[in-house]
Amino acid sequence: MRVVQTSQVIADSKFNRFHLVVFLWCFYAIAFDGYDIALYGIGLPMMMEDFHLTVVEAGAIGSYTLIGMMLGSFLLGSLADVIGRKRILAICMGIFSVFSLLAGLAPNALTFTIMRFIAALGMGGLMPAVIAVMTEYSPKKNRALIVAAMYTGYSIGAILASLIGMYLMESLGWRFLYWIGIIPLFTLPFFLKYFPESLSFHILRNQGEKIAGILNKINPKGNYQATDDFEYASVKENTKGFPAKKLFSDNRAVSTLAFWAVVFSCLLMIYGLNTWLPKIMQGSGYGISSSLSFSLVLGVGQIGGSLLGGYLVERLGHRKVLMYMFLIGAFCFVSLSVTTNALLLYVLIAIGGACTGGTQNLVNPYISEFYPREIRTTGLSVTVGIGRIGAIMAPLIIGLLLATKLAPQQAFMAFAIPSMIGGLALLLVQEKHGSFDRVGTEGQAPSPKKGQINYS
Numbered sequence: 001m002r003v004v005q006t007s008q009v010i011a012d013s014k015f016n017r018f019h020l021v022v023f024l025w026c027f028y029a030i031a032f033d034g035y036d037i038a039l040y041g042i043g044l045p046m047m048m049e050d051f052h053l054t055v056v057e058a059g060a061i062g063s064y065t066l067i068g069m070m071l072g073s074f075l076l077g078s079l080a081d082v083i084g085r086k087r088i089l090a091i092c093m094g095i096f097s098v099f100s101l102l103a104g105l106a107p108n109a110l111t112f113t114i115m116r117f118i119a120a121l122g123m124g125g126l127m128p129a130v131i132a133v134m135t136e137y138s139p140k141k142n143r144a145l146i147v148a149a150m151y152t153g154y155s156i157g158a159i160l161a162s163l164i165g166m167y168l169m170e171s172l173g174w175r176f177l178y179w180i181g182i183i184p185l186f187t188l189p190f191f192l193k194y195f196p197e198s199l200s201f202h203i204l205r206n207q208g209e210k211i212a213g214i215l216n217k218i219n220p221k222g223n224y225q226a227t228d229d230f231e232y233a234s235v236k237e238n239t240k241g242f243p244a245k246k247l248f249s250d251n252r253a254v255s256t257l258a259f260w261a262v263v264f265s266c267l268l269m270i271y272g273l274n275t276w277l278p279k280i281m282q283g284s285g286y287g288i289s290s291s292l293s294f295s296l297v298l299g300v301g302q303i304g305g306s307l308l309g310g311y312l313v314e315r316l317g318h319r320k321v322l323m324y325m326f327l328i329g330a331f332c333f334v335s336l337s338v339t340t341n342a343l344l345l346y347v348l349i350a351i352g353g354a355c356t357g358g359t360q361n362l363v364n365p366y367i368s369e370f371y372p373r374e375i376r377t378t379g380l381s382v383t384v385g386i387g388r389i390g391a392i393m394a395p396l397i398i399g400l401l402l403a404t405k406l407a408p409q410q411a412f413m414a415f416a417i418p419s420m421i422g423g424l425a426l427l428l429v430q431e432k433h434g435s436f437d438r439v440g441t442e443g444q445a446p447s448p449k450k451g452q453i454n455y456s
Contacts, residue, residue: 003229006199007373009215009222011140018196018217022137023146025195026130027153029089032184033126034157036100036119039181040065041275042165042295043174045282050174051109055279059399061113062275063392068120070388073381076125080377085129086197090188092129095122097185104178119181124388127364128381135368135376136198137218144318147365148310152303155357158274159299166292200373203230244382246375251433256383258428259367262322263387265422266360269329269415272394273298273356276402276411277349283408294349298357301350305358318366319426322359326423329355333419336412355419370434390418 013019040062048058072092080088099119106112131147138146164177202210208226215224247256274295281294305325312321332351339345364380371379401411 002225003231004215004222004224006203006211006215006230009219010137010199013139013218015139015142015146016218018214019137019139019146021194022134022196023150025191026134026150027156028187029093029126029153029184029191030130030151031153031157031160032093032181033096033123033130034154035161036096036123036157036181037069037154038158038161038274038295038299039100039177040116041278042161042292043169043177044275045279046169046174047112051112053109055399055402056396057109059275059395059397061109061116062271062395062399064113065116065120066271066388066392066395068117069124070385070392072121072124072126073128073385073388076121076129080125080129080132080381084197084201085133085377086192086195086201088125088129089133089195090192092122092126093184093191094188095119096126097122097182100178100181104175104181124385125381128377128384131364131368132377132380133198135365136200136373137196142314143369144313144362144365145307145310147368148306148313148361151361151364152306154361155299155302155306155353158302159296162292162296162299166296169292199230203232206232244378247371247379247382251430252371255370255429255431255433256379258425259363259370259383260386261425261428262363262422263360263367263383264390265326265418265425266356266363266390267384267387268390268394268397268418269356270360270394271391272398272415273352275395276398279402280398280408280411283402294346297346297349298353301353302357302361304350305354306361308354309358309362313362318362319429319431322362322366323423323426325355325359325362326419326426329359330416330419330423333412333415337410339409352415356415359422369436370429370431372435 044058044062047053048055053061076088076092096119099115099122103112103115103119106115131151134147134150135143161177164180168176196214197210199211199214202214208228208230211230212224212226212228215222246252277295277298278292286294309321309325329352332348332355336345336348336352339348367383368376368380398411398414401414402408
């Protein structure tokens, strides 16, 4: 019987139509995730007037919403390894689409908060699953750049929200932004038809025909058959036990804790900026449209940081690139707190976006590749879930700072601290204990030097 190492087939593949379909659907899903997440900060100034909210109350609502994202990361993200990543992605898109619309229809702040909290469950569960799928199906040679490019969809969604806010919000109101969030619901039938399920999900269920069909699209010359052995025994053996416990086994404990600190720092900065950047700039003397333009520039910076960082990662490695980005970010935020020149502010905001959202976009595939594929979604879900604590704290912390007599722009100084913490935490990651798609595990025969097929 022919034994086929599916992870090696994917690692050695060349980007083709199959990869493009996965990429476009993941890009689409994460774009609406980014759109929905950015809505709160963009609509906040008008919503505060509509609901008569103080800055502390607005920050608290933002934090309550992010608690939903944390729970979504833990519950829905981890469930993806059980019921399949495709199903979880569909569930998440359905949840945040329906409840974003309902949030836009909310008659008061309490109802809005409840609807937004439920929508956030879907937002939180989507990200780990979409990154795990894109990582699993990307060729090894360009994996970092492909995953980073896919995740720029998040920033594209945020930019789209900013543009709609700039040009339509004053005439149509903040609620219109939330109504647009229903669009993914209508595309779910097409998603379910064309998006592939994770290979590991099919392997655990001995679904040889489906596995062979996917592999033949990835590598048309492989001529894979349903009767091939797709390492069923070894994959099932590796999935035994409690997935979250495996994050601390095989010398992964220190690295797991380090990743938690890194993501905590990133998400604290990202959600602090997403929530309060328009309000900070408005408090610094800029009009609504001008203040929203800074959110747009932030998104452009995130895209630039993701693509340039992904390119550099393939040459210098994840850790070195990420440490430089955290260091640059710290310097950038200190500079933002004392800069008055408008052009320089735009440049620094773009760099800040590159070193926060762009950094997180590179951290995600780094984490995903570190863990073996059987706990990949769980590893990313738990890490992002823990990191969401930083996201939850951010709106409230910055809101409290803005409630003091501190000049609004000086609040940027607070972002330099998590930037330094994230860079230092990376020093503790022990890459020698990571998976990084090395084929073969303990107790198994070594994989062949060339190709990806054994005959027995």
